[in-house]
Amino acid sequence: MNHEEHAVIERFERGWLIFGVGMIVVFVVLIAYTMANFGGSIPVGTERVDATKVRTEGQFANPRLEQVGNEYVAYVQAFAFGYSPSEMRVKRGRKVTFYVTSPDVQHGFMIERTNINVQVIPGEVARVSHTFKEAGEYTIICNEYCGLGHAGMISKIVVEE
């Protein structure tokens, strides 16, 4: 390989790296933008609780879906192997805020066709929110291995007109 070819290769390489790094910068900016504007679906921790008392004390002892003004708030227990409340019904177009925790091991709380996807960790309370734009049934899926009954740990949320 002579000098000229070598110079050509170096030029191509520089071009490729500039392109690559440029794309990465674009991605980072896009991520920052989506975080700032669609942040509700990002799970955040709101408090820490004693996992062994989740069933008996505090908000989660009474798992429920509440209507608060024009919105909903749900306190959900993800346990081995199901969810409580076991089925939820909400109206289309209203914001639903979920608080989720586990009394036993780790679980998932994923709602299909949405960006809701929470790692449910015993001791941690996660908050996410979502506004369902279309009526219909949405499956809630546990997507973290939690034991023998894991694959059947499925529930649903019904969105009405």
Add this chain to the structure above:
Amino acid sequence: MAVRTLPRLDAYAGNPEKKLTLYMLMLGFAALLLGTLFGPLQSFNYGGLDLYPYLKPLIQSYYQGLSLHGVLNAIVFTQLMAQALLVYFPARELGYRPNMTLAWVSWWMAFVGLAIAAIPLLLNAASVLYTFYAPLKAHWAFYVGAAIFVLSSWVSVYIVLQMWLRFRRENPGKITPLVTYMSLIHWLMWFLASLGLVVEVAVFLIPWSFGWIEGVDPLLMRTLFWYTGHPIVYFWLLPAYVVAYTILPKQAGGRLISDPLARLAFLMFLLFSIPVGFHHQFADPGIAPGWKFVHTVLTMMVAVPSLMTAFTLAASLENAGRARGGKGILGWIRALPWNNPSVLALLLGLLAFIPGGAGGIVNASFTLNQAVHNTTWIPGHFHLQVATLVTMAFMGTAFWLVPHLTGKPLVKPGLAWASMWLWFIGMFIMTFALHWMGFLWGIPRRAHIAESPAAMAAYQDSLPWMVMNIISGIILFVAAIFFFYVIFATALQAKRDFSEHQEIPFTEAVSKPEGNALALMTDRVWFWFGVAAVLILVAYGPVLLQMFTNLNPVPGMRLW
């Protein structure tokens, strides 16, 4: 008593390190053989076909099989390959013999650790998957065995460090040779990276499993696990990169385009592999989104050395193709030695790495990750990386390395060649299906769906993709049979011929490191090691400090 000793010929008398390397390799392939057996069964599961009832006497559940699959393939096989290749290659390059006592200590630690951990795994007492997320609690032998196994890698770190220091001493002012440099960086990176796992297991999980402490904090355990769990993928990948940079070009008939750039890529892996683990915890409550964003940006930085690698390898392969008479824009590709199974394995693996890398950027993108977290997209993604490129690089290397170590010729090269094509095609179909099943239908990973009528009803729309999983499982099963036949038949045959000793086909570089400012800068190893440690402290320090001072322990449970 009359004892008649037959003169036993020790084939390795002059090269004890060859025997050691062979033992590391074969222990690794034995682990891969057992681990891989479950792969096709898992593919069938995602095709709605449940064969587990037939395994009942031996294997109690899908999750026991999956634990074996993850642990044996991703932890045991990969570490043993690194311990085989990245101790032997630098030794050969430098012309040194590694400290053989320590080398055997490392082998025995790996073997004993593996044996101890295997007992509860095989008895269904550790079906916690390879991530062993607390508070699922395995039998203590699982954690103890895993700790001994992982600590054996620290012995390998020390052996390579020793050889490098000796080189420094004997060659003052000389730059570290390339293969040694890459191996050293790989081991130093792993030393820093493994600290998370070692602390998790030694400080928390072992005392917990013995009942000395009541509970452990599941979020802290996850955080320590992923501190190691992301860089572990580079621990798997870098040995494959060493082969791709320093051996593949020569086998393909060309030269490495740039030695200094190869060093720079490895140095960047040392710096950016570790402070990125939160990208596995995007969905976790309890870690502030700001920290997750910091790790996102650093994760994106790790794409840079892989982009550099893609360029350098493509250019080096083009160099090879043209040297073999390839013409035109794409003619050089056809001119590469596709009929050589070792070269074929790497070429196909690298091809799979392109969509694999693109998928990685999706996963790393905090907000996009929400759509795919813990769906089958994730195993779809990493089978392109670890089960295709990394595994095929080791398989392809074994095709020439086992003959090189033993003097035994490769049995049935045609079958070896076919196994690589089948492996590639099978993985391609499987990962394609898993990606889309996860993305389009949110089908969860790690789920024995074929057994659950509720799950099969919920996911019935994905039927065409399910069929692909079954097909890929069959293809991969055949590929595995071909491969393991070739490798074990080669190693176990009686024929041995050391008359034509081959040297390791290390590649020559076009741009050399001597006098190159970039190469000299990268050779300040301890300085960069310090920078890597500081980056980790910045990206992890505050969060870990806060977690360690606010433990929220949860008692253990066995739910399988």
